[in-house]
Amino acid sequence: MAPLAWWRLALLPALLCLCALPAPARSQSAARPAPASVEGFNCSANASYPCKAYALYRAGFGGVPLDLSAIGDLFAASRFMVAHANNLSTSAVPTAGQPMLVPLQCGCPPRSPNAYAPMQYQINPGDTYWIISTTKLQNLTQYQAVERVNPTLVPTNLDVGTIVTFPIFCQCPTAADNATALVTYVMQAGDNYASIAAAFAVDAQSLVSLNGPEGLTQNLSSPEILVPLRRQVPNWLPPIVRLNNASVTPASPPPSPPPRPTVGTNNRHGVVTGLAIGLGIVGGLWLLQMLLLAYLWRRLKKGRRGEAVASAEGGEGGRFAKPASGGGGGERFLVSDISEWLDKYRVFKVEELESGTGGFDDEHLIQGSVHKAYIDGEVFAVKKMKWDAFEELKILQKVNHSNLVKLEGFCINSETGDCYLVYEYVENGSLDLWLMDRDRARRLDWRARLHIALDLAHGLQYIHEHTWPRVVHKDIKSSNVLLDDRMRAKIANFGLAKTGHNAVTTHIVGTQGYIAPEYLADGLVTTKMDVFAYGVVLLELVSGREAVSDQDGELLWADADQRMFRGKEERLEARVAAWMDPALAEQTCPPGSVASVVSVAKACLHRDPAKRPSMVDVAYTLSKADEHFADYSGESVSVDGSGGVGAR
Incomplete structure (x- = not known):
């Protein structure tokens, strides 16, 4: 035997023991506990909850219409939020199979070992936890997790109309992840870390850090993995989304900076000249901006009568006006452009509301300033307000839960400055x-x-x-x-x-x-x-x-x-x-x-x-x-x- 070779034989049993150890469970990072395969991603002590996360969703499957509003409603998001996340217009129609980023609010509720975004779903005839998880939600959750989140429901005895919380698997990044957000991605046939990394413009090693070795994830019964986003959406979109958004030309990733030139005696003059020109342009733009702001400020202080207030016929893109002191019909000032928040709501006409409420008479009064309205065969509750409703509308558009009264639409009376919020009618009162x-x-x-x-x-x-x-x-x-x-x-x-x-x-x-x-x-x-x-x-x-x-x-x-x-x-x-x-x-x-x-x-x-x-x-x-x-x-x-x- 060669000198000192004996130590190799001595270590051989130990090496064989190490090789026989089972592979580690899915791991999100060295600092994170491993998640269970069918329960989602474990909560992390090093992550900050709640946070913005995303799910990669393919349009047109599971009976969900090819419509941004339908996709948004499924995930408790507005049409604007879905469009904004994918750098699309709110009127865009996705193509069948088009990969899209769906924004989520990811949290780690107390007593829950797993992070998730709650999705409220109303049971229809024939629905089961498994069917909804695998079809409409495309395996972004698993039926075992649905059972855990809804302990009071019996999965084999779901009444039509029952509201079930489906936990969409998600996770919040830690400092070690070096990511602005994490995307929940469902692995498809033929996927591997290299192809997924290329689709999201990340390195394959980051997938290993978040999810464990590639061979381990391919053997799991739960096909979800986490993919980091290195840059902000929608200023930059990963290739898997960017290449499939045919309805709009999304923002391209920021170009790599050119090689830094060597400044010597031959080009120093050119550099100085370029700086002078650049500063001149910046100064001119700054002066132009200040003149424009001064002009707008003078217009604002005048409080023009009838300032760009969306009437009931105005549709999307309207602006709220707030009456100045002195009551309705007085001078108004522009408060805020809320068109981006209200794209999913119906814009009612003043005449519709007045007709449906009998001119807001006492017979239609429910309570306070809320009246019952009959419009096009439907019943609504109309709340009449004399103040700017921007904050209330901003909150209402971001919530979607069966135990919150649903906002159906709104109306602005440009003549009086009144705002009307139109809600679902709740039959049995307060x-x-x-x-x-x-x-x-x-x-x-x-x-x-x-x-x-x-x-x-x-x-x-x-x-x-x-x-x-x-x-x-x-x-x-x-x-x-x-x-x-x-x-x-x-x-x-x-x-x-x-x-x-x-x-x-x-x-x-x-x-x-x-x-x-x-x-x-x-x-x-x-x-x-x-x-x-x-x-x-x-x-x-x-x-x-x-x-x-x-x-x-x-x-x-x-x-x-x-x-x-x-x-x-x-x-x-x-x-x-x-x-x-x-x-x-x-x-x-x-x-x-x-x-x-x-x-x-x-x-x-x-x-x-x-x-x-x-x-x-x-x-x-x-x-x-x-x-x-x-x-x-x-x-x-x-x-x-x-x-x-x-x-x-």
Whole structure:
């Protein structure tokens, strides 16, 4: 044996052991935990959630029409957002099979090990989790993940009309990924890392860093991988999208800079001359820009009467005008071009709304400034406003959830400056009318009230966790909770809503009895102020009483604090039975379920906003309260004359 060769034989068993080890699971980066193959991409401690992400979607499959609006509706995005992401006009019609980037809001919800973008889908006849995942959604999710995200639904017993959340797999980049965003890509037959890297203009090693070795991904049952985008969309588009957008010439990738010239005595004069010419051109452009701005400023200060306001016939591209002091018909100034936000909405004519509402007469009045309208055989709710609606419309166009009232269209009256928002009509009106009317309250049993609480929690969870920037409603109350024909709840009235988190304002608005203490005292605007107001609504559902007493002005949450929240936990059911709505005491009502809801309300009403639960936690706890019905014997709670608890 050659000298020192013995060590090679000694290491041979160790090398054989290493070779026999199983291949690592899919890995997104050294800092990320490996995701499960059918559950999506694991949440990363080093990523910042939520974030903008994309999915590579091929148009024209699964029965989804070749229309930007249809694609946007499927993924809770507007037509403009889809068009903008692909550098298309909003009127473009994609070709069958055309690869497109679909924008997603990727998040990592509490208690979820996986990151995803929630997509709300209404079940149609014949639909199953597997069919929707593989056809309409093109394997951008897996049916096992759908089951996990919807634990209260039975996959083999889905009623038509049921709303199911489909988690679109996505991920947020870390600093190590060196990417502006990540694209979820479904591997196709014949794909390999080299071809995918070329299609997205990235290096194959970046795919290895995000997804693990190529051989491992090809053996997975879940075909999704992550692809980094190195540059901003739509300023630059990857070749797989750019080469297939025949309807428009997209922006080309920035050219590589030319080789830096060697500056010597022969070309120094040319460089100086070029700099002088360039500075002269820049200076001229700057002067021209300043003159143009000065001209526009003078026009703006004049406040021209009738300034470019889109009438009902104006269609897309309209502008909102805001009346100046002095009321409607006075001088107006240009507020904002919102055409890009409203491309998916119907533009109604003033005459249509006036005819459909009987001239906005009292017989058509629903509540406040909202009227019922009959237009072309459909029923709508029309909200008449005297102020600029830009912020409300901007928020409404970015949300799409079954527990939020849907905006159908809008109208601008150029003569008066009035703005009309046209919503879906929600048949059974507001929750407060049901709770305050004794006859209706008796028909609103505990199961219905609990489902209303869950619906409201899901709607708030959506705007708090799955919008970016996050949306704070700021006016959650029972009169802003509407009930449809199936008694499912929808959140209405985003007139006070605000995007952003941890903002501070000196302009305090809201409804007495629902306002969080920190907002009233310091003007602090956070999602936790919605949580506080939600807690008050829970108390209304349990007690059947208003947030503020008409007799003495006592706050409902203060009364609950005195009579229910204080005392031993084991006696909570007895205190709840003595405090709750008499209409509930007459019915079969599980005391444990009611007590669970009261406990949630107590947590939501904590004086310290940091100690209030998130709406994710609330929804989870309430879904557990619903399970009390499964084991409940059917005995209802009654209150005897001494205030004790008995069963009957």
